[in-house]
Amino acid sequence: MPSRQSKAWFAPKRYGYGSSWPIAWQGWAAMIVLFVAIAIALVELTGAVRFLSMVLIVAIFGLVCSLKTEGGWR
Numbered sequence: 001m002p003s004r005q006s007k008a009w010f011a012p013k014r015y016g017y018g019s020s021w022p023i024a025w026q027g028w029a030a031m032i033v034l035f036v037a038i039a040i041a042l043v044e045l046t047g048a049v050r051f052l053s054m055v056l057i058v059a060i061f062g063l064v065c066s067l068k069t070e071g072g073w074r
Contacts (some may be wrong), residue, residue, distance in 0.1 A: 008070030018066040034061045
């Protein structure tokens, strides 16, 4: 469990590369924003614009995760 001083939103994965589950309310909020953005893109967009928006949404979420994971990605 992170200390109260920790600014991390996500825990590092135990095995592999990347982030694990959120450990702060900001991480849960980021995940909700991710799911809402994906849902809106799926409903409102079509074709190549939908695909490019999905790539952008996931890339931004990945960047946020990498910056806000306790100890960074390993």
